[in-house]
Amino acid sequence: MQCLECKQEVPYIDNEHLAQCCGLTLQEYALRHKLPLDILVPPSQLNRQDNPAEYSLRQGRVSDDAKLTLSALDACGAVTSDEDFYIVSGEVRRLDLLFWLQQTLADYGFEFRQEYIYNDETHRVVAINRLKTPKHSLDKYRIDELEQCENDDFLRFVAIAIALKAELYGGYLFLRYRDTQCADWLCDRLKTSLKIELIKLDTVGNEEILLRSKTLADSRTLLHLVEGILNEMPCTSERFYATMPEASLTKELVFDAAHFITDHPGSCANLHGGRYKLHVTISDAIDPYSGFVMDYGYLKKVIAKRVIKKLDHKSLNFSDASLSWRSSTELLSAFIWQQLIDYLPNLSELLIYETDSSYCRFRGPSLETLQSGVEYMPSAFKQKQLGHSPLRRRVLKASHPVHLDLVINENKE
Ligand SMILES: [Zn+2]
Known part of the structure; x- marks a missing residue:
């Protein structure tokens, strides 16, 4: 089989070869050369059971930066788990963001996996990209611990959720959070220390908390404050600052x-x-x-x-x-x-x-x-002045003299 990147004949094309030859993952290689993954992934790589023992378990102190990043990811629902692993999922279009997170979260032992799935529903090979670490106690911040943090750390916490879970619709920023306590704390702190208002909208078909910048100005101010942090993160800032078609x-x-x-x-x-x-x-x-x-x-x-x-x-x-x-x-x-x-x-x-x-x-x-x-x-029928015009009072009084007299007398008493 010829590698379409380096033109060498290789027994098969896998991530090990591609890492040396062009730096692409197999899924990116397939997309670049418009090839179905089905013909690239050997059967032995399909639906592989990932073994926690193959991960190098990190021990020792977790850096403050890693701890803050993991706490922010967790708060916006970006950390999930299965039987054996904690997982941060990514998308092939934003793999560099996933690698950036892997580097930031290195103290937790997160490793990148591109896994290939074939099942009766898809009837094609589908790749999923994830950071995984074997289940152990993940040292995170509680919300009450974060309450004391400096504004710089707070903005970093917000920026990570924006990078992973925010959408910009019509210039308004929409954010999703997993739990109410965190969403409330975030809204409160943004308002008191940065004068930025987020409002809570009714959820739309899922259990997450949906927040929106109250005004366009709130959105602009927040995006301005986190711009430096979002610029550090690959595959992110264009979503909020670039002019797109x-x-x-x-x-x-x-x-x-x-x-x-x-x-x-x-x-x-x-x-x-x-x-x-x-x-x-x-x-x-x-x-x-x-x-x-x-x-x-x-x-x-x-x-x-x-x-x-x-x-x-x-x-x-x-x-x-x-x-x-x-x-x-x-x-x-x-x-x-x-x-x-x-x-x-x-x-x-x-x-x-x-x-x-x-x-x-x-x-x-x-x-x-x-x-x-x-x-x-x-x-028209909800307007308060309806029914209070002098004309109407005169005309209605003439039509119902007895009733209106009664009302006037009652008021006098
Ligand atoms: Zn090659």
Whole structure:
């Protein structure tokens, strides 16, 4: 077999040869030369049981840097385990970040493994890239120990979670944490010592805590503070600081609902039902390390949780005060926009089909505009001044003199 990198004839191409010849892993070699892993990985390497005894167990003091890094990874859910190992998973596009973590976590004995899996579900050889260390007691910081740490260490703790688990949508930073105590501490400390606010959003389909920078300014300030740290970490800073090409994604979901249009001269005044088709479009930069603007799965979960769950098999007019009078596609769009914008600050357009031939295209205000306090499509029937005009008091008093006299007398007593 000829190695396509060094052109030498070798019995087979493996990671040992590639490490000497070009520095690629086998999966990267396969991707560069558009070869299926199935023809490169020898059967003996498939579904191998990893043996903890093959790891060189480190003993001795763990450096503060390693301890802080591991604690940060653990807090954002990046450390998992199986029967024998603690595991930090990576992706082939960001292997250098995994190697950087391996170096930082060396005191714990983490070693890199590219493992090759074939099973009845995939029907192809799939590689997974992980740092692993045999299970032993991992010396980590508790949150109450971290409370005393200096701002530099605190920012490092935050930066590691940003590198591993954050997304930037429409300029707003989204962060995920594993436990509430840690998320609360983080929000509190960012606010008190750095004047940066994160807000907690409802989780979207998983158990992690979802945090978002409250404003664009909060996002910019935090990213500015951690820029130096993120620049040290390979395969990271481009996600937050580089200008990347943009793309728009659309997800279509449907829901069935009943509605009526108050005071409509035609049959739309009657309660009737139909199937609504909703197209949600977001526009944003393409993340160079995921190849996505946003995972369609996440987009679907947000729409399902924030919109479909609230409207499907419901009467739209009784779902929200803004729809009680007329649940037109126009007002429905405005309502849906408001449900989504906190989770999708990169929302760019909604399209709602009431029938195949009738649809509404809607572009609402940005999250930043909404946060500035503009009144957005206020429900006429929720306005406080409704019912308090002198005209109405005069007219209604004339129509119901007895009742109003009673009220006035009661007030006097
Ligand atoms: Zn070679």
